[in-house]
Structure formats: C-alpha cells, structure tokens
Amino acid sequence: MTPATPPSLEVSGLAFAYPDGHQALFGVELSVGRGERVALLGPNGAGKTTLVLHLNGILGGGAGSVRVAGLPVDKRHLAEIRRRVGIVFQDPDDQLFMPTVREDVAFGPAAAGLRGAELAACVDRALARVGMSGYADRPPHHLSFGQRRRVAVATVLAMEPEILVLDEPSSNLDPASRRELADILRSLDVTVLMVTHDLPYALELCERSVVLSDGVIAADGPTRELLCDEELMAAHRLELPFGFDPRSVALRG
Amino acid sequence: MGAGHAHKLYRHARSPVHALPPHCKIAAVFCFVLVVVATPREALWAFGLYALLLAVVTAAARVPAAFLLRRLLIEVPFVAFAVLLPFVAQGERVTVWGLSLSESGLWGAWNILAKGTLGVAASVLLASTTELRALLLGLQRLRMPPLLVQIASFMIRYGDVVTDEMRRMRIARESRGFTARGVRHWKVLATSAGALFIRSYERGERVHLAMVSRGYTGTMPVIDEVTATRAQWTYAAALPLAALAVCLTGWMLT
Numbered sequence: 176m177t178p179a180t181p182p183s184l185e186v187s188g189l190a191f192a193y194p195d196g197h198q199a200l201f202g203v204e205l206s207v208g209r210g211e212r213v214a215l216l217g218p219n220g221a222g223k224t225t226l227v228l229h230l231n232g233i234l235g236g237g238a239g240s241v242r243v244a245g246l247p248v249d250k251r252h253l254a255e256i257r258r259r260v261g262i263v264f265q266d267p268d269d270q271l272f273m274p275t276v277r278e279d280v281a282f283g284p285a286a287a288g289l290r291g292a293e294l295a296a297c298v299d300r301a302l303a304r305v306g307m308s309g310y311a312d313r314p315p316h317h318l319s320f321g322q323r324r325r326v327a328v329a330t331v332l333a334m335e336p337e338i339l340v341l342d343e344p345s346s347n348l349d350p351a352s353r354r355e356l357a358d359i360l361r362s363l364d365v366t367v368l369m370v371t372h373d374l375p376y377a378l379e380l381c382e383r384s385v386v387l388s389d390g391v392i393a394a395d396g397p398t399r400e401l402l403c404d405e406e407l408m409a410a411h412r413l414e415l416p417f418g419f420d421p422r423s424v425a426l427r428g
Numbered sequence: 429m430g431a432g433h434a435h436k437l438y439r440h441a442r443s444p445v446h447a448l449p450p451h452c453k454i455a456a457v458f459c460f461v462l463v464v465v466a467t468p469r470e471a472l473w474a475f476g477l478y479a480l481l482l483a484v485v486t487a488a489a490r491v492p493a494a495f496l497l498r499r500l501l502i503e504v505p506f507v508a509f510a511v512l513l514p515f516v517a518q519g520e521r522v523t524v525w526g527l528s529l530s531e532s533g534l535w536g537a538w539n540i541l542a543k544g545t546l547g548v549a550a551s552v553l554l555a556s557t558t559e560l561r562a563l564l565l566g567l568q569r570l571r572m573p574p575l576l577v578q579i580a581s582f583m584i585r586y587g588d589v590v591t592d593e594m595r596r597m598r599i600a601r602e603s604r605g606f607t608a609r610g611v612r613h614w615k616v617l618a619t620s621a622g623a624l625f626i627r628s629y630e631r632g633e634r635v636h637l638a639m640v641s642r643g644y645t646g647t648m649p650v651i652d653e654v655t656a657t658r659a660q661w662t663y664a665a666a667l668p669l670a671a672l673a674v675c676l677t678g679w680m681l682t
Contacts, residue, residue, distance in 0.1 A: 231641055254643060262641045269634040274561050274585055278651050283642040285649030294651070316588045330642065 181245035183209045183338045183366035184230065190390075191225060191237035199225040201390040202239065207338065209244075212360075212367040214377035214398060217387035218412035223370045226387065227340055230368075231260040244337045258287055261331030265342045267323035271315035276307070276326050279315065283334040301333035302326075305359050321352025325359065338366040345373045374402055374415055378424060386411050399424075437499075437555040444663070445489035445557045449656040450566030452664035457554045459668035461547045463675045469539040471678035475546065481670055482549050489557045499552040503544060510540040560584055565654045578648055582635075590628055597624065 184207040192198040199222040207213050217223050228234040229241055232248045241248040243259045264270045273279035280298045289297060302308045305325040315323055324344070331339060344360070345353050357380055360367060371377055377384055378398050386394040386401065388411040394401055401407065402421040408414065415421065445453075467474050486496055517533025558566070561584070568577045597620050608617055636644075656664075 228637075233637060233640060254645075257641060257643050260641075262638075264634065264638050264641075266634065268589055269631060270638045272582065272585055272635050272639060274564075274581055281651045282639075282644075282649060285651045286643035286645070290650070315585070334642065 180209055181242070182206045183211070183244055184368065185240075185242040185245075186226075186229075187240055189226070189229060189237065189239035189241060191229065191234060199390055200229075200237065203387070203390070203392055205385060205392055205395075207366060207368060209337075209366055210364070211383060212369065212381045214381035214384040215368055215370045215387055216372075216374070216377060216384055216401075216411075216413060221387045221411075222390045223387055224342070227262060227342060227370060230338075230340055231257050231262060254287070258283070258334050259337040260340060261334055261336030261338070262340045263324075263327050263331050263342065263344065265346060267315070267320070267327040270327040270330060271323060274314055275311070276302070276313050276315060276318070277311040279326065280311075280330050280333045283330060287334065297333055301329040304332055304363065305329045306355070319352070321348050321355065324348065324352070324356060328356075328359065332363070332365075336365065338368060339363070341367065341369045341371075343371055343373075344369060345371065345376045374413065374421075375419055375424075378402060378421055386413070437552075438559050439491055439495060439556040441490045441557075443488060443490045443557070445485060445553075448557075448664050449569075449654050449660055450558050450562040451569040451654060452566075452656050452660055453554055453558055454563070454566045454570060456664040456667050457550045459665075460550050460671050463668060463671040464543055464546045464550075467543075467675045467678050468682045469535055469542070470682045474674050474678040475542045477674045478546050478671060479549075481667060481674075482546065482553065485553060485667060489553060491553065491556050495556070496549065496552060499556070500545065500548055502552075503548045507541055507544055510537040510544070513537040513540075562654070565652055569654050574647060586628075586631070589631075590624070593627060594624055 184205065186203050186205040189200055189203040190198070191200040203222075203226060215223055215226070225234060230243070230248070232241075232250075232253050235248065243256055246252050246255060246259070248256050271279045273282055277298055280301050281294055284294055284297045298311070299308065302311060305328050307322065307325050307329060310318065310322065310326070315326065318326065328339075328341075328344075341360075344356060348356065353376070357376070360369075360380055367381070369377065369381060381398050383396065384394075384398040384401050385392050386407070393411055394404075394407055399421050402415065464475075464478055467478075483493075486493065513536045514529040514533035517530035517536060519530050519532040521528050522531050522534070523529070555563075564577055564581050564584070567580075568574070601616070601620065606613070606616060608614075
C-alpha cells in the first residue's frame with residue numbers, strides 16, 4: 176500500500192504575535208489538499224497577510240506548525256520550502272525586481288541552481304503557461320498592469336511550486352485582464368490558495384473557501400454556501416458587490 | 429532585444445563594436461583612459477592621434493559624428509574651471525590677443541581639456557554601443573563588488589517607478605491648488621521628498637520580501653554568463669594598445 180499523498184498545505188494550531196505585542200493569529204487550523212483551489216477570505220486586519228508570510232517561513236517563531244506537502248516549515252528546510260510555496264504578492268512592481276522579464280522569471284530557478292539551457296527552457300515554459308512568451312526581453316515597467324501580474328505568476332510557476340499563494344490577484348485589474356488571469360489560473364495544474372476580498376472572483380475560481388477573522392478560521396466550506404450565509408458574512412465584514420447574487424451564478428465545470 | 433527600451437544614451441546598430449562582449453569594452457575603455465591620462469601634456473601630437481583612434485572606433489561602431497559631439501556637451505560644466513585657469517594661475521605670463529595669460533595655466537587648462545574630452549568621448553562611445561543591462565553584466569564579469577552591481581541594477585529597474593510616484597505626488601499637490609513659488613513653499617516640497625523616501629524605503633522592504641520568497645540568500649544567482657573569445661579580447665585590446673604605443677612614443681620624444 177502506498178501512503179496517501181500528504182496535503183499540499185497543513186497548518187495546525189498556528190499562533191503568532193508581532194514583536195510589538197499585537198497578536199495576529201490565534202490558533203489557525205487549515206488543510207489544503209493537492210490540486211485544490213481554496214479562497215482565503217476575511218476583512219482587513221484579519222491576519223491574512225500574516226498567515227501567508229508563515230507559509231514560506233518569512234514569519235515564524237510562534238506556536239503551532241506549518242507543513243508543505245509533508246515537509247515542516249523550519250530553518251533547515253527553508254530553501255526547499257521557498258521553492259515549494261510560490262507567493263505572488265499584490266503589487267507586481269514589488270515582485271518583478273529584475274531588469275527584464277526573462278531574468279525575473281529565471282531568478283527563482285537560478286537561485287535553486289539551474290543553469291544554461293535547462294534554465295532557459297524553464298523560463299520559456301513558465302512564460303508560455305501565462306501567455307507571455309513574446310515578452311521575455313521586455314523590461315517589466317513597459318508592460319501593462321495585467322501583463323505584469325501575469326509575469327509575476329510566471330516568476331513563481333518557474334519554480335514548479337507545490338502550492339501557489341496569490342495575494343489579492345484581481346486587485347487593480349480591468350475586467351478583461353481579470354478574466355484572462357482567471358483563465359490562466361484555471362488552466363494550471365497546481366494547488367492554489369487565493370487571498371482575496373473579491374468574492375465573485377472567489378466563487379468563480381474556488382470551490383472551497385475559508386474565512387479568517389480575528390486570527391482564527393471562522394468558517395470553512397463550499398464557497399457558494401458561505402457566500403449565501405448572510406449572518407456569517409455580516410459577522411465578518413464580508414459584503415457582496417451590489418446586485419451580485421451567488422445563488423444565480425452558474426459555475427463552470 | 430529590448431524592444432522599446434533603449435536608454436537614450438544607447439544607439440542601436442549592428443556593428444563590430446556593438447557585438448563585442450561588454451566586459452571587453454569596459455576594460456578597453458578603462459585602459460585607454462588610463463593611458464591618455466598618463467601621457468605628457470607637452471606631446472600635443474599624441475592627443476591628436478588619440479582623437480584619431482577614437483574617430484576610427486566611432487566609424488567602426490557606425491555612430492554618427494554629430495551624435496557623439498552632441499553627447500560631448502555633457503562635459504561643458506566640468507571644464508568651465510579649466511577655462512579659468514590661464515587667468516588665475518601664477519607664473520610666467522604670455523600675451524594672446526591682447527590678454528595676459530599664465531603660461532602654466534594655459535598648459536594646465538589644455539591638460540584638463542584634452543584628457544577630459546578624450547575620456548568623455550571614450551565613455552560616450554561605450555555607452556552608445558553597449559546596452560545598460562549589458563554594462564552591468566560586464567561589470568559583474570569583471571568582478572566588481574556584487575553589492576554595487578545589485579544597487580545599480582535596482583536603480584535601473586526602479587528609477588522609472590520612483591519617478592512615476594513623484595509625478596503622481598506632484599499631480600496630487602497641484603490638484604489641491606498648490607504650486608511651488610518661492611521659499612515659503614519649500615517646506616511642502618521637503619515633506620513630499622520625505623514621504624517619497626519613506627515610500628521607496630517601504631517598497632524596498634517589500635521587494636526584499638519578494639526576493640527572499642524566491643530563494644534569495646544574499647547573492648544574485650548567475651542568469652546570463654557573458655563570455656569572450658580570445659579573438660574578441662584581442663579586438664577590444666586594439667584601442668588601448670595603440671594608445672599605449674602613442675603614449676610611450678610621447679614619453680620618449682619629450
């Protein structure tokens with residue numbers, strides 16, 4: 176018998192207080208299976224960013240544990256953990272720090288020791304997956320915002336991550352770029368954890384959602400059920416956009 | 429390559445000089461400047477030969493002379509001091525067009541002007557035949573401290589981002605009816621500058637976070653390795669070697 180594949184992400188009893196005494200997480204329990212797409216919802220200040228920074232070991236030292244595909248996040252495994260957890264930050268200008276798109280996408284794999292033709296193939300593959308193959312030699316600041324966000328996704332995909340963590344992926348995107356990004360995310364065969372305020376986007380892309388509120392997971396279930404639960408939504412300052420009824424939306428596939 | 433992102437110093441063309449690896453060109457220009465500076469100022473003809481050498485390189489690089497001369501204007505504020513020298517320096521005086529000038533001052537001015545101009549011309553040639561990005565790779569290859577190369581590379585990447593931020597802040601100020609006039613408004617400008625600094629600093633922290641998240645451990649991974657063949661080195665060395673010959677002759681004749 177082969178043992179079952181460990182979940183992509185396993186967070187248990189995670190608590191964390193910042194050095195200034197502000198406690199952001201109070202025992203977070205979360206498990207994300209391989210290949211799942213999960214939306215992490217929650218009001219501002221709920222601890223979403225703090226939780227994300229725990230996933231690849233940038234923050235740590237509090238109680239509880241985080242495991243990525245079975246590997247505990249601690250000092251000894253940091254390099255491997257950072258390869259397995261691909262975080263796409265909210266502002267692509269922060270994420271794209273190299274002079275050209277190609278070098279930026281190559282940064283992660285090159286840091287992991289890839290060189291030459293292998294590195295080039297890896298970059299081409301990652302750019303093709305987000306439909307940005309023709310832009311390899313452009314400098315990032317000459318791309319549109321939507322294109323930069325897609326390249327930011329490619330920089331992370333190039334590392335073949337176990338789990339893709341997106342921080343507000345739809346923010347500042349026009350409707351067309353938003354749809355293009357959704358198509359790309361849907362086409363990827365990778366576990367996704369999507370931190371967002373954009374509830375229709377969560378419903379469109381993620382079957383399952385968890386609500387993080389005041390440093391704990393307050394709800395965990397099918398996205399549509401959560402969004403239809405008016406009492407729960409109101410209790411955690413989550414609001415649907417005007418005129419949006421999650422019951423009336425037909426979901427794909 | 430780099431469609432639409434040619435820095436304004438760079439002049440796109442296909443020429444043997446453009447094709448040389450960046451580190452060869454940097455080394456060649458550096459040695460050329462050293463040789464020029466080491467030439468005795470009395471060997472007037474030597475400087476003429478140097479200028480001729482640069483003219484040959486310019487032609488080989490297909491850089492129009494007018495372009496090069498226009499770029500040389502950058503030097504003007506720096507040589508203003510040299511023009512003053514003949515008037516203020518001490519020593520024997522000669523009379524030129526009715527003006528009493530110091531002889532040592534004249535030599536000094538000539539020295540600064542000739543060597544400065546040649547150095548700037550060589551640098552302008554380097555910049556107009558080598559892309560900024562390639563220059564950085566070249567410096568990296570020449571074992572320049574990696575921290576300095578990283579700083580320069582971030583300047584290229586974030587220069588436009590910060591300028592843009594500055595522009596947005598100015599528009600926000602002006603939208604609220606503010607235009608800077610006179611000393612009394614300096615406080616507002618200083619506050620804006622401070623805010624810009626803090627924003628850039630915070631961006632730096634976020635960028636660092638993004639870098640660490642992708643496996644940065646203090647050194648930039650090598651992505652593009654620039655290499656040069658022996659032939660390319662020889663080709664690049666032609667300029668400084670020719671200059672060295674001129675320089676040595678100069679020392680022997682004076």
